Amino acid sequence: MTLRIGIIGCGAIGQDHARRLHFKLQGATVVALNDIHREATEAFSEASGIRARVYEHYQDLIQAPDVDALLIASWGPAHEEQVLACIDAGKPVFCEKPLATSAAGGLRIVEAEVKAGRKLVQVGFMRRYDAGYRQLKQTLQAGTIGDALMVHCAHRNPSVPEMYVGDMNITDTHVHEIDVLRWLLDDDYVSCQVIEGRKSRHAHAGLHDPIMVLLETRQGIRIDTEIFVACRFGYDIQCHVVGETGVASLPEPMSVPLRSQGRQGGAILMDWKMRFIDSYDVELQAWIDDTRKGLVTGPTAWDGYFASATAEACVEARRSKSIAPVRIAERPDFYARA
Ligand code: NAD
Structure with missing residues (x-):
């Protein structure tokens, strides 16, 4: 059975x-589209060759009998309402991060799903x-460096647009570390702290950049993450796990090591889109395959809620x-870890 997908946003x-x-993945076809910009969506439908039906209202798209599953990629503040409508209709939904823009909103989704x-x-x-994070997790699980004690991370971006302001370095950027480190360490957070560094002259007026976020896990692992989104030199993701007998690091993206013109080195990616480009394919193929079997094996609504609640605590x-403190509601058995 080919999964017929409707996209909102x-x-x-x-x-x-x-x-x-x-066009690329196996087992799915896009049959319906919705966006508040209808004309642009119709133009996209035509130009891309997808030629899906464009709906004026996302509610009608969700209810359409020929739509088996939904993908939500609208802007963050619309996610909660749209995900709740999918749950209400009993249809599987892949929602881009954030699941909700508040802890309370994430919890409402968890409660609706339960x-x-x-x-x-x-x-x-x-x-x-991502293949690199998966290798790192396997290394930790194999016990190669003993128990994890501390983690040093960096999330650097050459620049961000003028509309990226305020706490977006936490809610839009650091939220990726919040989720992936919880998964990597198989642990939860209990407290957090945010320290503002000396402001770079390249950071625009509405943003304090860089910042450092400190997280403490239930097991006592300490995590520090530098978030520096006007760093100019590249899109650079670092993760170094310090264990009892060694340090395990996230592999660097492949690039040709160069010795040239009196220097040695290699390229650093500049475009964030390229850094995890392969993982989007793996993620969505897994979602298609799971959805066809009636399963969810990827990040759940509980993980989305946890990330929103942690981000909110960091802002506080x-x-x-x-x-x-990172205050988390009691986890329903429904979401018990495997
Ligand atoms: P974008 O601004 O390019 O696109 C958002 C689209 O949603 C726009 O076309 C807008 O018209 C539409 N929209 C807004 N409100 C809507 C509503 N109520 N109903 C239907 N459509 C609506 O933004 P983007 O970069 O494509 O990001 C979209 C989402 O994906 C965001 O939540 C963002 O955080 C997330 N995202 C995730 C990743 C990742 O690495 N996982 C990367 C980029 C973006």
Whole structure:
């Protein structure tokens, strides 16, 4: 059975995912599209060759009998309402991060899914599907460096647009570390702290950049992450896990090591889109395969809620300039770890 997919939100990543699902991956076809910009969506439908039906209202798209599953890639504040509508309709949904823009919103989705009695929601935390992070996790699970004690991370971006302001370095950027480190360490967070570094002259007016986020896990692992989104030199993701007998690091993306003109080195990616490009394919192929079997094996609504609640705690810690607790509701058995 080919999975017939409806996409809500056809901006940058919605269009990328539409092409991926329709032309590249196996077992799915895109049959319906919706966006608040209808004309642009019709133009995309035509120009891309997908030629899906364009719906004026996302509710009608969700209810359409020829739509088996949904992919939501609208802007973050619309996700909660749209995911809830999918749960209400009993249809599987892949929602790009964030699942919700508040902890309370994430919890409402968790409660709705538990009430529905069946896992329907997967959240777009694609780093869990990255080959490098998977190798790092296997190394930790093999016990090669003993127990993890500390983790040093960096999330650097050459620049961000003027509309990227305020706490977006936490809610949009650090949220990827929040999810992937929880998965990597198989642990949960209990407290957080945010420290602002000396402001770079390249950071625009509405943003303090760089910052450092400190997380403490239930097992006592300490994580520091530098978030520096006007670093100019490249899109650079670092993750070094310090264990009892060694250090295990996230592999660097492949690049040709050069010795040339009196220097040695290699290229650093500049475009964030390229860094995890393969993981989007792996993530969505797994989602298609799972959905056809009625399963959710990727990041769940609980993981999405946890990420939103942790991000919210980090924002609170930043405001209070102190260590803040990460307050998490009791996890329903429904989401028990395997
Ligand atoms: P974008 O602004 O390019 O696209 C968002 C689209 O949603 C726009 O076309 C907009 O018109 C549409 N939209 C807004 N409100 C809507 C609504 N209520 N109903 C239907 N459509 C609506 O943004 P983007 O970069 O494509 O990001 C979209 C989402 O994907 C964001 O939540 C973002 O955080 C997430 N994202 C995730 C990753 C990742 O690495 N996992 C990467 C990029 C973006």
